[in-house]
Amino acid sequence: MISIKHILSVLTRFDLLVAGHLGRLGESIARSPGQYIIISLLTSALFSTGLLHLDYESDPEYLFVPADARAHHERTVVESFFPTNLSRFSKGTESRQQMACEISVLPKHGKEILRKQVWKETYNLLEGIKHIQVEYDGDIYTWKNLCARFQGKCVENDFVQLYDILESVNLTYPLMEDTRYNQVYPMIAHVGGVHLEGNVLKNAHALKLTFIVDDSTKRKKIVGELWTQVVRMYVSSLKYKFIEAHAVTDRSIEMELSNAIETALDKIPLTIVLVLSFSVYNCLSSDWVRSKPLIGVLGLLLSVLSAATGFGFAMYLGVKWQAINVVGLSLVIGIGMDDTFVMLSAWWRSESHGCRDVVSRISITFSDAAVSITITSLTNIISFMAGAAIPGFPCVQIFCLYTGISLIFLYFWTLTIFGGFLTFAGHLEHSNRHCLFLIQVSSKTETEMKRLNWIYSVLLQGGISKKEPRNIRDNKEGKLMVFFRDSVAPFINNTWTKLAILLIFLSYLGLSIYGVLNLQEGLQRNKLVGDQSYTVPFFATEDMFFRDHPYRFQIVITDPLDYSNKTVQIMVKSLLHQFEDTKFIVSDPAYRQSWLHSFLDTVERNFLFFDVSTPGLFLENLKKFLQELKNTPLYDDVIFGEDGKTIIASRFCLQSDRIKDAKDEVEMLKTLRDIADSAPFNVTIYHTYFGFFDQFAQVKQTTFECVIVCCICMSVITLLFIPNKVCVIWVTFTILSVELGVIGFMPFLGISLDVISMIVLIMGIGFSVDFSAHISYHFLSSGMELPPKTRLAHCLHGLGPPILRGGCTTLLSVVGLLLHPSYVTRTFAKMIFLIIILGILHGLILLPVLLSLFGPGPAKKKEIQKVPNGNCSPQDITLSETFVYQATISPRSKSRNAQMKKKTHSLRRMVLKGNKLVTSDPS
Numbered sequence: 025m026i027s028i029k030h031i032l033s034v035l036t037r038f039d040l041l042v043a044g045h046l047g048r049l050g051e052s053i054a055r056s057p058g059q060y061i062i063i064s065l066l067t068s069a070l071f072s073t074g075l076l077h078l079d080y081e082s083d084p085e086y087l088f089v090p091a092d093a094r095a096h097h098e099r100t101v102v103e104s105f106f107p108t109n110l111s112r113f114s115k116g117t118e119s120r121q122q123m124a125c126e127i128s129v130l131p132k133h134g135k136e137i138l139r140k141q142v143w144k145e146t147y148n149l150l151e152g153i154k155h156i157q158v159e160y161d162g163d164i165y166t167w168k169n170l171c172a173r174f175q176g177k178c179v180e181n182d183f184v185q186l187y188d189i190l191e192s193v194n195l196t197y198p199l200m201e202d203t204r205y206n207q208v209y210p211m212i213a214h215v216g217g218v219h220l221e222g223n224v225l226k227n228a229h230a231l232k233l234t235f236i237v238d239d240s241t242k243r244k245k246i247v248g249e250l251w252t253q254v255v256r257m258y259v260s261s262l263k264y265k266f267i268e269a270h271a272v273t274d275r276s277i278e279m280e281l282s283n284a285i286e287t288a289l290d291k292i293p294l295t296i297v298l299v300l301s302f303s304v305y306n307c308l309s310s311d312w313v314r315s316k317p318l319i320g321v322l323g324l325l326l327s328v329l330s331a332a333t334g335f336g337f338a339m340y341l342g343v344k345w346q347a348i349n350v351v352g353l354s355l356v357i358g359i360g361m362d363d364t365f366v367m368l369s370a371w372w373r374s375e376s377h378g379c380r381d382v383v384s385r386i387s388i389t390f391s392d393a394a395v396s397i398t399i400t401s402l403t404n405i406i407s408f409m410a411g412a413a414i415p416g417f418p419c420v421q422i423f424c425l426y427t428g429i430s431l432i433f434l435y436f437w438t439l440t441i442f443g444g445f446l447t448f449a450g451h452l453e454h455s456n457r458h459c460l461f462l463i464q465v466s467s468k469t470e471t472e473m474k475r476l477n478w479i480y481s482v483l484l485q486g487g488i489s490k491k492e493p494r495n496i497r498d499n500k501e502g503k504l505m506v507f508f509r510d511s512v513a514p515f516i517n518n519t520w521t522k523l524a525i526l527l528i529f530l531s532y533l534g535l536s537i538y539g540v541l542n543l544q545e546g547l548q549r550n551k552l553v554g555d556q557s558y559t560v561p562f563f564a565t566e567d568m569f570f571r572d573h574p575y576r577f578q579i580v581i582t583d584p585l586d587y588s589n590k591t592v593q594i595m596v597k598s599l600l601h602q603f604e605d606t607k608f609i610v611s612d613p614a615y616r617q618s619w620l621h622s623f624l625d626t627v628e629r630n631f632l633f634f635d636v637s638t639p640g641l642f643l644e645n646l647k648k649f650l651q652e653l654k655n656t657p658l659y660d661d662v663i664f665g666e667d668g669k670t671i672i673a674s675r676f677c678l679q680s681d682r683i684k685d686a687k688d689e690v691e692m693l694k695t696l697r698d699i700a701d702s703a704p705f706n707v708t709i710y711h712t713y714f715g716f717f718d719q720f721a722q723v724k725q726t727t728f729e730c731v732i733v734c735c736i737c738m739s740v741i742t743l744l745f746i747p748n749k750v751c752v753i754w755v756t757f758t759i760l761s762v763e764l765g766v767i768g769f770m771p772f773l774g775i776s777l778d779v780i781s782m783i784v785l786i787m788g789i790g791f792s793v794d795f796s797a798h799i800s801y802h803f804l805s806s807g808m809e810l811p812p813k814t815r816l817a818h819c820l821h822g823l824g825p826p827i828l829r830g831g832c833t834t835l836l837s838v839v840g841l842l843l844h845p846s847y848v849t850r851t852f853a854k855m856i857f858l859i860i861i862l863g864i865l866h867g868l869i870l871l872p873v874l875l876s877l878f879g880p881g882p883a884k885k886k887e888i889q890k891v892p893n894g895n896c897s898p899q900d901i902t903l904s905e906t907f908v909y910q911a912t913i914s915p916r917s918k919s920r921n922a923q924m925k926k927k928t929h930s931l932r933r934m935v936l937k938g939n940k941l942v943t944s945d946p947s
Contacts, residue, residue, distance in 0.1 A: 038744045039801070042398055043391045050390025050443060054383040057444035064440045068329055068433070074336030081344035082278045085121070087419035088547060088779055089715035090722045094697070098710040102580055105663055105673040110238045113172040113179050114657040115213055116576030116677055121712050122172070123239040125252040127259055127271045128565040129231040137215070137228045138195070141266045143187035146231060149262070149269060150184055153235070153255055160247045170248050172236040175655055181233045183209035195225040198573070198615055198679075212615070212679070216569030223614070230569040249275065260558060270561040277552050277559070284554035284846040285347035291840025295354060298836040300324055303361055306829050307368065311468070313452075313486030315459045316368060322445050327360030328353070330437050334430025343425050348780070351852045352427040354841060355787065356434060358834030358856075359404060362794065363438045365826040365833070366393050366400075371446060373822060382450040386443065396823075399745045399797040401435040404428075404790035406737045411786040414733060416726040417719070417779045424786065456487035508824030512868070513817035522873045529870055533761070536768025543771055546686030546720035547778035555845035573610065575680040575711050577696070579603065583705040584665070584672045587620065588642030595704060596620055602699050603678055603709075608692040610679045617677035619658045623649050643669065686720045686776075693717040719779065727782045734789040735759055742797060751800040754874050755793065758866045762792035765862045766855060773854050780848055784855040791859050795831070795867025798823045803875050812876040824868060831864045 053060050081087065089095065103119045113122075129146050131137050154167045171178035186195065186202065186209070197220055198212035217229030235255065237248035252273040259271040303320035331353050339345065370393035374385040408428030412421045449459070458465050461484075466474060471485040515521055550563040566574075579600070585592050600618060604611040613621070623646055627634040634649075636642040643664070650659050663673040683689055693714065700707040739756045746752055766788055767777070775781055802819040810818070835857060842853035 039395045039746065042745070043394045046394035046398070046439070047387045047391035049439065051383055051387040053390075053440060053443040054386035054447045054450075057447040060440040061444040064437055064444075068333040068437070071334075071340065071433075072332045072336040074339035075332065077339045079339065079342070079344045081346050081422075082282045084277050084281065084549075084552065085715055087346055087422075088417060088719055090415075090417055090718050090726070092415055093715050093718035093722070095710070095714035095718050098708050098714060101582060101708045102578060102710045105580060105582060106578070106660070106675055109660070110172045110236075110240050111176075112174055112657075112660055113236060114174060114660070115179070115210070115234070115236070117578060117657065117660070117675075118712060119710070121274055123237040123245065123248045123252065123274050125235045125237075125255045125271055125273050126562070127233040127235075127269055128562045129233065130229070130268045130565060132264060132266050132268050135229050137217075137231055138190065138225065139266075140187055140190050143184055143190055143231075145264060145266045146233070146269075147184045147187050149259070149264075149267075150181055150233060152262075153258065154180075156251065156254055156258060158247060158251045158254055160243075160250065165247050165251060167235065167251075170237050170244065170251055172238045179236050181214065181235075182207060183211060183214050184231075184233075196223050197225050198223075212573050216565070216572070218572065230565055232566075232570065249273075256558075268561075270558065270565065272559050272562045277549055280553035280557045280559055281848070282347045284552075284557065284844075285350055285848060287554070288350055288841060288844045288846065288849050291844055292353070294843075295357065295837050295840040296324065298839055299357055299361060299833055302829075302833055302836055303364070306365070311486040312458050312460070312465060312484055313456055313467075313488075314372070315486070316371075316449055317459060319368065319442075319446060319449055320364065322442065323361050323364030324357065326364075326437050326442055327357040327434060329441075330360060330434035331356040331430045333433045333437075335426055337433070338426050338429050344422060345426075346419060346422050348419065348423055348783075348848060349426045351841065351849065352423060352430065354837045354852075355427060355834075355856070356430045358830075358837040359400075359431060360434050360438070361833035361837070362400070362826075362830030363397050363434070364442065365829045366396055366798075367438065367442060367446065369393075369822065369826040371450070380454060382447060382454055385450060386447055389446070390439070390443065395745050395801055396798050397435070397438065399741065399801070400790075400794040401431060402741050403738050403793040403797070404787075405431045405435070406741065407734045407786050407790035410734045410737060411730055411783065414726065414730050416722070416730075417782070419779055420726075420783050420786075423783050427787075453487070458484060458486070504825040504828070505821050509817050509821035512824060513813075513820045513872075516820075516869065516872050517813045517816060517876065522877065525869060525873050529761075532765060536765045539768030539771045540764070543767065544686070544776040545690065545724060545778070546776060547723075547780065548686060548776075549716075551776075551778075551847040553846075555847075571684060572682045573615070573679050574683055575713065577603075577609075577678050577680065578708075578710045579676040579678060579700070580673060580708045580710065581675075581705060582673050582708065584670045585674075585705060586639055587646075587671055587674070588636060588639040593620065593624065599699070599703050599707065600676055600678065603696065606692075606695055606699070608680055608683065608688075608695060610681050615679035617657060617661070619650070619661045619674065620676070622653075622658060640669070643671070689713075689717050690720045693721060723778055723782060727777065727785055730782070730786050731763060731789065734786060735763075738789060738793050742793065742800075746797065746801050746804060748804050750878070751804050751875070754871060754878070755796045755800050757874075758796040758871050759789060759792045761870075762859065762862045762866055763788060766858050769858055770855070773858070775851050775854060780851045781855060784852060784859070788855070788859040788863075791834075791856075792863045792866070795827050795863045796871050798827055799867050799871050800875065803872070816872050816876050820868070820872065827864065827867055831860045834860050 099119050106117065106119070108118045108120065108122070127149075129137070129142075129149075131139065131142050157164050157166050159165075167180075168178065171180065173179060182202075182205070183200065185205065186193075186200070189204075195211065195215075197215070197218055198210065200209045200211045201207075202209060211225070213234070214232050215225065215228045215230070216232060218225055219227040235252070237244075237252060239245040239248050252275075256271040256273055256276075259269050262269070300321060303324060304317040307316045307320035309315050334356075335345075335349070367389060370389040371385065373392060374388040405428050408424040408431065411424035412428060452459070452462065456464050456467070465484045465486055466476065466480075467487045467489045468481075468485050469489045471481055476485075516525075550560065550567070553559045553563075581596070585596070587593060587596070597620065600616070600621075601611075603609050604616070610616075626649060627636055627645070634645045636645055646662070647664075647668075650662060653659050657677075661675040661677075662671055664670065665672050680692070683692060696709050700709045735756065738759055739752060742755050743749070743752045746755065763785065766785060770777065770781060799819055802823050803815055838853040838856045841849040842857070844850065844853075
């Protein structure tokens with residue numbers, strides 16, 4: 025039986041277990057690379073066909089409103105009692121955003137809108153729109169066929185009829201009565217930037233025209249969408265003398281968001297060129313045999329292949345596609361190239377063990393890079409899966425699912441496809457073949473001995489000399505590796521440098537905390553569209569001139585109350601007055617729509633004609649009263665029971681006061697809901713934008729939950745792979761520090777806490793683990809018998825270059841997004857820049873300082889284990905001084921030279937001996 029002690033020992037060195045298994049996987053791949061490559065490519069081809077089953081979702085309300093938002097329930101309540109009636113439509117009583125076209129009008133000269141020529145040109149624009157025709161299925165439709173109606177008449181913009189008396193009458197606000205046509209115009213909905221004297225309009229800066237379309241049938245919905253788009257294009261195509269007009273439709277945000285993100289695909293070629301150039305450059309050296317430019321290209325292609333496979337697989341699972349998933353491609357490319365550099369770095373280090381057998385080197389490479397790549401892959405994948413699993417925003421869940429699944433495939437394809445092609449590249453290297461031309465070439469020393477020309481020296485030479493394979497001139501270390509070991513490490517190990525780094529870090533923490541305290545929240549609609557979008561001027565006009573009274577709220581009472589009871593009347597009135605007493609609701613009765621106030625006032629003025637002394641008489645006279653008001657919205661605000669003897673639901677409408685920004689909207693939402701919840705009967709307050717306000721209110725809590733869950737998961741994974749509690753503590757500390765810095769620097773970059781930045785914060789946890797895990801693990805595994813300074817030099821020598829190169833590749837992968845004219849893509853790019861830069865600084869500067877000061881100290885030097893001589897020299901292949909493998913010659917091989925010539929001959933299965941720390945001397 026397996027003892028508990030044995031189980032604990034295995035768990036204690038889980039890193040060795042993974043390294044051993046992946047080392048054997050590497051050996052298997054090196055023996056049969058073609059099989060692994062073909063099977064992996066066929067699997068990718070199969071799952072990539074899922075791209076043909078794309079289910080596109082672009083509705084902003086579905087994507088950006090929390091799935092569990094209270095607004096969903098409030099809408100259900102309103103629709104169950106007061107469904108939108110497009111034959112008796114009243115603005116502010118709709119339960120969903122209606123199909124519409126809205127037009128903002130500004131004066132072309134000056135700021136004053138109350139001028140006759142401005143209103144006259146607006147009137148002409150209005151008349152032109154009314155005559156626009158669209159054809160569908162052989163039928164012609166105009167505004168009269170499509171408009172939402174009230175009492176048989178189109179709900180339209182009749183207020184512009186005042187243009188001919190504009191200079192002879194005083195316009196009143198919020199309502200204007202036109203005795204010529206016996207009409208009352210809701211000026212509050214059409215005139216913005218107002219200045220009043222009492223209720224008289226003295227000045228204003230903007231007008232707004234609204235065309236509400238009847239979309240109650242499928243046919244009307246199709247035709248209505250066509251008509252609103254034609255109107256929008258018509259408005260933008262005209263040249264005006266006195267006005268500036270900008271139009272949007274109800275679908276403008278949805279379409280412009282998709283357009284803004286999808287046009288980011290135009291930057292993908294730039295991304296590919298930058299990443300490819302950087303990768304190829306960093307895979308090149310003056311040694312044309314050891315250089316691996318084609319492997320660098322392979323790393324990029326592998327990332328794209330993984331994204332296509334992951335996206336296709338997600339579509340087979342039925343996950344909807346959204347536009348912002350396009351950004352995930354850049355992330356997968358960055359992460360994929362990071363793994364590429366780690367694998368290549370491990371391959372180059374494997375030669376330092378004196379081994380010239382491809383299978384052995386691939387096995388060594390897999391074991392050396394196994395833990396690092398597995399940690400980074402797991403942390404990235406779990407970060408995204410946590411974001412997908414935690415209930416919240418569908419857009420976050422969809423993005424995290426697509427990207428997380430792609431990273432799963434990226435991990436496996438890095439092992440199988442990349443490992444397979446690295447095997448082929450290894451065979452070419454061991455036969456001294458040029459990395460591009462594939463011809464056998466001479467080494468540097470052989471070139472000098474043969475006195476070949478300078479062209480050969482620059483473009484062809486490389487590899488090792490057959491006579492002197494260990495010649496120092498043919499086995500130079502990489503310059504960047506030497507730089508980190510001989511320059512960066514001594515600099516960081518200096519006492520004064522450490523002190524300066526810690527002081528700078530404390531300043532960084534202070535600045536980050538200041539930024540967190542000044543962080544803005546919420547994703548405003550103007551941030552969902554591109555900088556050059558036609559919607560930008562309209563939204564700017566709305567934010568500047570139509571924030572005084574932007575929202576009309578429905579207050580719905582769903583309990584069957586006895587409204588004839590004086591106590592009930594007082595309670596209902598008190599509730600409405602409680603709403604009006606807040607700073608968010610206008611207390612002026614002129615803005616209030618209350619059937620109860622109107623009826624009781626009428627009863628009080630005409631008490632001789634209205635007897636309401638009993639419940640029956642109250643209801644009888646109320647019905648008569650409402651019948652007289654059938655031409656007003658009040659008629660629709662009372663729902664009687666089937667027997668007509670009870671009121672089962674009633675509705676009131678109140679107008680908001682000035683609401684400046686998202687912070688006000690969140691505070692307003694909480695205040696109004698608290699009042700509704702405190703009422704002695706069931707009360708629901710609702711507006712169609714409440715779902716988006718829920719997004720503003722919940723994004724902080726949801727982000728906090730995701731970050732905490734991810735950090736816990738990261739700590740557990742790190743503890744499994746890095747068997748030292750002190751190192752795990754410092755890795756967790758750096759994760760939190762990077763997250764704090766990213767959040768704290770967001771205000772300085774003009775970024776709010778919203779669903780877009782939330783996605784990057786979740787992703788940032790995985791990225792920040794990447795760098796710190798690499799450094800911590802290799803610091804721990806550099807030899808516990810060595811002093812911290814020496815271990816720090818070893819770990820920077822081995823991991824500094826791939827971390828720096830991987831970080832730079834990720835930065836280059838999002839440069840295109842940074843240049844794209846969209847808040848969404850720029851936010852991704854800025855925050856990824858922030859995460860990578862902070863991650864590199866923490867991983868290569870702060871964490872080494874912390875580990876050298878407070879990390880695990882040196883242990884007693886352990887006995888060096890020796891094994892018989894074999895194919896590799898030495899036979900104890902030490903991987904970061906942690907793993908010990910025993911290699912023996914295959915009995916089929918009669919001589920060392922014969923075995924080295926055979927490409928497929930290799931060492932017997934590499935056997936993991938244990939967790940003893942071993943040092944080896946390559947001499």
